[in-house]
Amino acid sequence: MKPASHHLATCKYCRASIVWCLTSANGRRQPVNYEPDETGNVAVMQGADGKLYVRAVTAARPEIRPGEWQAKPHQATCPARKLPGRSSGSGQRPTSGVRPVPWQR
Incomplete structure (x- = not known):
């Protein structure tokens, strides 16, 4: 089901x-891939209010219920988005082009 x-x-x-x-x-918003995926770790369903709800597929609740479809969170598959906590540099911001200005009273 899509x-x-x-x-x-x-x-x-x-x-x-x-x-x-x-x-x-x-109740937070989470982006999920539009296409269903059997290897996904979330189950999506449409509520009575017409909104989409997502829950984690865990070892305690691995079954997909009627009306749900399995998908992947988009953060796991987005090729363009950098994940928080991963930096590509030394951790310091570049300061090129910044000229110090003396303090004036």
Whole structure:
């Protein structure tokens, strides 16, 4: 099962098709890939209010219930987005082009 086309959105980093879901744990928004994926670790369903809800597929609850489809969170597959906590440099910002100005009173 796929989400309805009116839920379709586009990732601003890689232009991939995604849907925005609310997490069942805390109600935060989470981007999920639009295409269902049998290797995904989340289950998505449409609630009675028409919104999409997502829950984690865990060892305690591995089954996909009727009305749900399995997918991957978009953060796991987005090729253009850097993950937080990963830096590509020494950790210091470059200061080229900055001229110190004396303090004036």
